Amino acid sequence: MEKWILIDKMDQVKEVSEKLLQAKVMAVDTETTGLNPHISKLRLIQIAVEGSATVIFDCFKLLPEAVKEISDILTSPAIKIFQNAKFDLKFLRSENIQVSGWIFDTMLAAKLLKTSGGPQSVGLASLVSFYLNQTLSKEQQKSDFSSKLTMEQLNYAAKDAEILLDLRLRLLDEIKKNQLIEVARLEFACVYAIASMEYDGIYLDKKKWLILSEETQQMKEKALSQLYPFIGYPTVQLGLFGNHKAYGSNVNSNKQVLKMLNENGISVKNTSKQSLSHFVQHPIVVSLMKYRYASKALSSFLHTIPNQININTGRLHPQYSQIGAWSGRMSCGRPNIQQIPRGKAFRQCFATLPGRKLVIADYSQIELRVIAQISGDQRMIVAYNNGDDLHKLTASLVLQKKTSLITKKERQAAKAVNFGLVFGMGAAGLQAYAEETYGVKMSSSEAVLFKERFFMAYKGVETWHKELQKNKPGISRTLAGRKHTYNRESGLSIRYNTPVQGTAADILKNALGMLYVKLKDSNTSIVAVVHDEIVLECDQAEAQETSLLLRKTMEEAGARYLKDVPVVAEASIADSWAGK
DNA sequence: TCAGTTCGCGCG
DNA sequence: AAAGCGCGCGAACTGA
Known part of the structure; x- marks a missing residue:
C-alpha cells in the first residue's frame, strides 16, 4: 500500500472520494501559504482514513473546480479529526469548502486533559511525543508552500494527518477515563462557531475611532502638562534622530512616580489606582489618573487597533x-x-x-444563578424562581429591612456583598471592594456583620463553601463535567470561583x-x-x-x-x- | 542587547 | 491570619 497519493486532476478526485465517503472516521489537515485565511492561500488538504493511502489534494490545481466534491467528503457523517480545527476550518471556508458533522479536535481534547495530568504543551509534535511516544518533525511548520512542492513536504503533510487517527484513540481513552465526554462534545461543537466568528470579524468605524484618538491624545497632553511642576518641565534635547523632549522624570515609570508622590506628601506603597483612590482630592493624583487613563486608552486600544484591520476585509478579526x-x-x-x-x-x-x-x-x-444551582441554596433558588431581585433580597437580609425600603445605594452595596462573599472575600476585602467598585462606604465592623448575616441568610452557600474547604487538595467539576484540580496551596477563593466561572x-x-x-x-x-x-x-x-x-x-x-x-x-x- | 518578569489596568 | 477570580497587553524593569 502506498503511504499517500497526490491528487491534482479532477477525474482522480472522483476516484478517491468513493473510498473516503465510506469512512466512519477521517483525519483532516491542511497546509497553507501562511497563517491568515484572508491573506494566505490553501495549498493542500490531506485526508487520512484507516486502511488506505492518505489522500493529498493539491488545491492550487483543483480549486475551485473540486469544491463540490471535497465538500461532499467533508460533510459526510464521518467524524473528522483535526489538530486545532479552527485554523483549517477558516482556510476551507476561504475556498467555500463546506465542513459539517462531529469534529474531534485533538488540541482541545488535550487542553481539557491538562488538569488531569495531560501534556502541558498542546502542539501536534508535543502530543505525538506525549501520547504515542513518537517524534514528529517540526520542519513542516517552517516550510514554504507558496512555491513548488517537494517530496519531503508531501511526506510530512501526509504524516500530520495520519498520526491524528492514532492520536484520537489515545485521547479518547483519556477523555473517557477522566469523564470528560460531555464537556469534550461541548467544546467540539463550539469550534465551528468560533472559526466562523473569527473569519467574519467585526466592523470598526475607523473615522470615529480616529476622532476619539485625537481627543484622547489631547487629554493626555493636558494631563501631562499639569504634572510638569512635579515631574519637571520638558527640555529639548539633541538626539541621534533629531530633537526630542526630555522630562525630569518619566511619568510612565512607576518607580519614579512613586518617589514623586511620596515627596509630595502622598504616602502610598505603590502607584496603583487602588492606592491612589485614598488621595483623589489631591491635584497630582487627579492629573496622574487622567494621564493614566488616556495613556492606557491610547497605547492599548486607540493606536494599535486600527493597524489590526484586515486589508482585504476591512474588518477586525480578533x-x-x-x-x-x-x-x-x-x-x-x-x-x-x-x-x-x-x-x-x-x-x-x-x-x-x-x-x-x-x-x-x-x-x-x-454567575449568581450558577451559584444558586451548584450550592443548592433554597432561598436563592426560590428567589430566582419568583423573579425576585437577588441584590435587593441580600440587602434586606443583611440590613434586616423590608425589601420595599431598600434604597438604590443599599442595593449597590448588596451587589458587592453578593459577588465578594460567594467568592471568598474577607470582611476587609469586602469593605475595600464595596468602596472601590460601587462607591459604597462601610465600616469594618459593618463589613464583618454583613458577612455573618449573609451566610446566616444563605445557608446553602455556607455548606457549599464548607464542602469545598474539606476537599483538599481535591478536584472540582463544572456542571458540564469540566475538571479542575487543585494543589495543597490553592486558596479557597479559587476553589469557590473556578466551578462557577x-x-x-x-x-x-x-x-x-x-x-x-x-x-x-x-x-x-x-x-x-x-x-x-x-x-x-x-x-x-x-x-x-x-x-x-x-x-x-x-x-x-x-x-x-x-x-x-x-x-x-x-x-x-x-x-x-x-x-x- | 534581548528575552523574561512585573506592574498597572481594561473587561467579565 | 487573611484572602475575590479569570484573562491580554503595553511599558518599564531585570538579569545574564
Whole structure:
C-alpha cells in the first residue's frame, strides 16, 4: 500500500472520494501559504482514513473546480479529526469548502486533559511525543508552500494527518477515563462557531475611532502638562534622530512616580489606582489618573487597533483561544475585544455598515444563578424562581429591612456583598471592594456583620463553601463535567470561583454550538463573544427575528445545566455595540 | 542587547 | 491570619 497519493486532476478526485465517503472516521489537515485565511492561500488538504493511502489534494490545481466534491467528503457523517480545527476550518471556508458533522479536535481534547495530568504543551509534535511516544518533525511548520512542492513536504503533510487517527484513540481513552465526554462534545461543537466568528470579524468605524484618538491624545497632553511642576518641565534635547523632549522624570515609570508622590506628601506603597483612590482630592493624583487613563486608552486600544484591520476585509478579526483560561473561559487577543472599555465613545465605534444591525444579548446574573444551582441554596433558588431581585433580597437580609425600603445605594452595596462573599472575600476585602467598585462606604465592623448575616441568610452557600474547604487538595467539576484540580496551596477563593466561572463558560459555549447550527445558512454572523455576552450582525429586516432566536437559544443552552434556576438572557438591537 | 518578569489596568 | 477570580497587553524593569 502506498503511504499517500497526490491528487491534482479532477477525474482522480472522483476516484478517491468513493473510498473516503465510506469512512466512519477521517483525519483532516491542511497546509497553507501562511497563517491568515484572508491573506494566505490553501495549498493542500490531506485526508487520512484507516486502511488506505492518505489522500493529498493539491488545491492550487483543483480549486475551485473540486469544491463540490471535497465538500461532499467533508460533510459526510464521518467524524473528522483535526489538530486545532479552527485554523483549517477558516482556510476551507476561504475556498467555500463546506465542513459539517462531529469534529474531534485533538488540541482541545488535550487542553481539557491538562488538569488531569495531560501534556502541558498542546502542539501536534508535543502530543505525538506525549501520547504515542513518537517524534514528529517540526520542519513542516517552517516550510514554504507558496512555491513548488517537494517530496519531503508531501511526506510530512501526509504524516500530520495520519498520526491524528492514532492520536484520537489515545485521547479518547483519556477523555473517557477522566469523564470528560460531555464537556469534550461541548467544546467540539463550539469550534465551528468560533472559526466562523473569527473569519467574519467585526466592523470598526475607523473615522470615529480616529476622532476619539485625537481627543484622547489631547487629554493626555493636558494631563501631562499639569504634572510638569512635579515631574519637571520638558527640555529639548539633541538626539541621534533629531530633537526630542526630555522630562525630569518619566511619568510612565512607576518607580519614579512613586518617589514623586511620596515627596509630595502622598504616602502610598505603590502607584496603583487602588492606592491612589485614598488621595483623589489631591491635584497630582487627579492629573496622574487622567494621564493614566488616556495613556492606557491610547497605547492599548486607540493606536494599535486600527493597524489590526484586515486589508482585504476591512474588518477586525480578533483571535479567540477557545480554552484560553484555566477556568474554561475563552480568551481573546489581536485585538482583545473582551477588554474594550465600556464607555460609549469606544463601543459606538464597533458598528455595522448600512442595512445591517447588531443584536446584542447577555445573560442576566449568570454567575449568581450558577451559584444558586451548584450550592443548592433554597432561598436563592426560590428567589430566582419568583423573579425576585437577588441584590435587593441580600440587602434586606443583611440590613434586616423590608425589601420595599431598600434604597438604590443599599442595593449597590448588596451587589458587592453578593459577588465578594460567594467568592471568598474577607470582611476587609469586602469593605475595600464595596468602596472601590460601587462607591459604597462601610465600616469594618459593618463589613464583618454583613458577612455573618449573609451566610446566616444563605445557608446553602455556607455548606457549599464548607464542602469545598474539606476537599483538599481535591478536584472540582463544572456542571458540564469540566475538571479542575487543585494543589495543597490553592486558596479557597479559587476553589469557590473556578466551578462557577467554568459553568458559566460551559453555558455560553453550549449556546454558541447551538447558535451556529441555527445560523448556518443565514446571512447572520457571530461577531463577538465576551464571557456572558454574544453579539450578532444581521440584515436589518431580520433583526427582530434574530434577537428572539438569540435570546431563546441562550436561555435554552443555560437551562440544560441549571435545572432548578431559570436562566434569563436579554437582547437588544442596535447600530453599534454601545446599544440603542 | 534581548528575552523574561512585573506592574498597572481594561473587561467579565 | 487573611484572602475575590479569570484573562491580554503595553511599558518599564531585570538579569545574564
